[in-house]
Amino acid sequence: MNAALTAFMMQQLGCIHDAAAAASCSQSCIHDAAAGSLAAFMMQQLLHHECSVAPASYMQCTAMDGNQQVLPLAFAVVDEETYPSWKWFLQQLSRHVIRGRRGMCLISDRHGGLIKAVREGPDFVSPHGVHRYCLRHVCSNFNSTIKNVVLKDLCWQAGSEYQLRKFNRIMDEIKKQDVKAFAYLDQINKEKWTASHDGGWRCGILTTTMSECINGVLKGARRLPVSALVEINLQRTVHYFHMRAIKGQKMLQNNQLWTDFACKMFISWQQKAVEHTVTKYSHAQQSASVVTRRQSRHGMNTHVVKIANRECSCGKWNQFGIPCSHAQKVCGAYNISAASMVKDYYDVMAYNNTYSKHFEPVQSEDYWDDPNFQLVHDPTIRTVTRPGRN
Structure with missing residues (x-):
């Protein structure tokens, strides 16, 4: 696997491969999709995180380009979704992608480990940036507690309203129907989950749905080796960049000002x-x-x-x-x-600059370089077997 990861990563411009042990992440890697992604990252200044649980957990960071299309920025394969793994992932993201930039907005679910890691890092807390919650996850958690589909719909309406007066009107209706439901939402910082109190940080993005669509693409690969997962990510990202570069050229030919x-x-x-x-x-x-x-x-x-x-x-x-x-x-x-x-x-030129970078084809395995390192498995997280079995 070491040679495969090295071959996939080192031949691509702007890619980072870090397989060192970190906290509870015994076999981890982070991949910056391409150097061209950074333009989009700065352009929308928006990050999305999602984790799908398999034998290991897959974390990813995506952004939106100027045409409202999902743009992969980074991913990592870790042992499990925990505070140490999220802390490590955010540290790598800060080091290789954010690189001291300010004004970043992170949208995620409300996983306790992630929230703790965000609070301890500088990138998504004032005055450097902000952290926002995925509205769909807020509504789902709300419904798990209140168990009322009608109120869940009202929760979504309240969170997605851009006007303060409409938000207040919907919240009054929730309070009228169920005081406990109102109290549940009222105790959540309104800047975190409502468009009306957001201050324009979200750029109109309310959920992490765009991140989860990539999860759907990778669903069939969850039981494959990590090297296969990395290759699928690479192929998908190459396809995105190729097709969107063509689309950008067509926009220029049509003399469009914007996407x-x-x-x-x-x-x-x-x-x-x-x-x-x-x-x-x-x-x-x-x-x-x-x-x-x-x-x-x-x-x-x-x-x-x-x-x-x-x-x-x-x-x-x-x-x-x-x-x-x-x-x-x-x-x-x-x-x-x-x-x-x-x-x-x-701007169409900004869109074209986003996808101006290119990828190099991966050569046959016979030409792969020796990675010159060895992964060391953490014995403290070894799977426990029944007594008497080897």
Whole structure:
């Protein structure tokens, strides 16, 4: 296995292979998917962690690119999901991927060992970065305690609302139906699980679903040797980079300013802006109130936009980095280009830079180098057999 891991890793630009024993991680490795991944990591500044339990545990870190596609950054195979293994994984991530960058946002489940490891590290605590919870996991844990599907749905609605007034309204409804359910959610730090209190760190990402989709791809490989798992990860990542590099070139040929995701969202909100009514207030702050058009069951809502601060009370501009329909209406009123307000990480050139790195094919086993190290198994975690058996 040593030679296989070395062959897979050392021939790829930007890859790290660390098979040294660490805490309870007797056979561990971390793999930075590619040097090009770092552009996306900085671009969205978003990490996702998930662990699937097999004979060993598989940990992974992914990000989102500017087209809202999952981008593998790092993975590790450890003995089990524990505080020491999470601490080791975060240390390797800090050393090889984050590298002192600030403004990182980590989204994960609420595993006790992971939370403890995050609190002890500098990268995801103020003022360096933040830690957020996967909303789907919060709702699942909530339902395990409350055991009420209707309230679980309300929990999801509360966590996914971008507007504070709508969040408060849903929480009042939960309190009306079940005081204990309200108390359960109220004791969780609202910044950790709600979009309305997040402050724009999540970039619109509420769950670790994108990380779990990779888990699904690897499901059939869980009983394979670690070297096979590494090879599957490499092949999958190479495929991602190859196909997305082609897609990026097509975007350039079409003279797109932004990725497909950003273009679609910007145009959709641009069309909605036509129906709004705007009242200008402060030229210095470029602020205004915007009233939406009345429709059958909703509308006639008032939102406050401050272009100078790049914020709208609807919360969407702050989350997605794309001017919402209300912001675009106010931009028009002040003769400002709304397109200039779109975040740089949606730029097509940034997308192409993300996938500009290449991978080298792995040669036949006859050409593999001697890894010059030997894995040492930890005898303290040896599987106990029945007495009398060898």
